[in-house]
Amino acid sequence: MALLPSTERVLLARTARAQRDGRCPSVVAGVVRGGGLAWSAGRGAVEDPADDVQYRLGSISKTVCAITVLRLRDEGLLDLSDTLEQHLPGTSVGDRTLTQLLSHTGGVTSESPGEWWERTPGAELPLSAADRVLPAGRRFHYSNLGFGLLGELVGRARGRTWDEVARDEVLHPLGMHRTTPRPSGRAAQGYAVHPWSDELLVEPEHHAGAMAAAGQLWATAADLGRLGAFLLGDGGGVLDPATIEEMTVPAGVDVSGPNWTSYGLGVQVQRVDGHTLVGHGGSMPGFLAGLWADREDGIAALALANVTSGLDGGLPAGLLADLRTHEPTVVAPWRPAPSPVPVALLGPWFWGPSPYVLRAVPGGLLHLGGLGRPGRSSRFRPGPDGTWIGLEGYFAGETLRVEGDSLNLATFVFTRTPYDPQAPVPGHVDPRGWHAP
Known part of the structure; x- marks a missing residue:
């Protein structure tokens, strides 16, 4: 569904400021409406069409990982209350549940053992070296390693690598054919920008091995828009809409407050200016990414940049705010309906x-x-x-x-009345009833 030219200019202006102020070699941004990418644009040194250039997604890969786990659950092959040990024996965090790993409440160490996995080629995960740093279920603690373990679980359950499972069961069924574990075809080069000058440094590219499920995938804006449509409820046969809704329920936060941030099952959930957004941010050396969906308004926004740091992480939320202001969602009409109770x-x-x-x-x-x-x-x-x-x-x-x-x-x-003496009120009601002292 195309946007008005005036709206497109507002979105482009915000994207252009983000690219300039963040000193990003290139930025591609887009908004999703009506089931697909409704607008996209690139700024900086990006090839045209910008929506077909791959960028590394970083931790948005965790959302895809969660989908593969939930498919196993929906098939009856596991339960989210199962411990990791039941499906991936031999770790030191085997008593942590799959729900805790998916929601980062398992107290598992943030990074995998060994060298900085985001900048060194991956290998097999030494399961025995996985470590706990907090009690299970006590607090939110972001864990890349937790998703590495979940990816290993999925791979063993399917008898293939996690990359292959994600491709065959999630990405291709959703039409995300330009999402791959390594750059393929037209892809952006990752850079770091010097903090005190405008010079660039090339960042390394590699396969993260057993940590792939935590941050490996590369995708185009068009493909990421398809994932945005998925988060809005278009499961494409990959997950039932009820399971997608389950992913977006935040863990460990009272959502009745005006502003909060939390994590569901493989997705971040936050309240921004009265709107609940679900999605994920991502970063790997040389790349930053973000995808956020407003399920109530049926819109999503994304941003991709080939820079290690600098891009304003609020760009997608800002694009959504612009879209609501200039082309507000026209809600479905109210219609009479029977009451579900007398x-x-x-x-x-x-x-x-x-x-x-x-x-x-x-x-x-x-x-x-x-x-x-x-x-x-x-x-x-x-x-x-x-x-x-x-x-x-x-x-x-x-x-x-x-x-x-x-x-x-x-x-x-x-x-029906305050402390009705005829109702079974616990502790009973004073027989004198309401009276002045």
């Missing part, structure tokens, strides 16, 4: 003296939230036997039950 159940409820309201919301869901004041809130999807399951916030995963004239949610009882 209408008599909707409306005000009280948790003790605090007013809440239960509403029917699009998609056959319910929403329970504070009425006229802040309060814990969540949407709920239908569960088994007439129950409802919380989707976010404090009540994520909790079961809502409608029991007569009360709602039971995680031991909390919501009543």
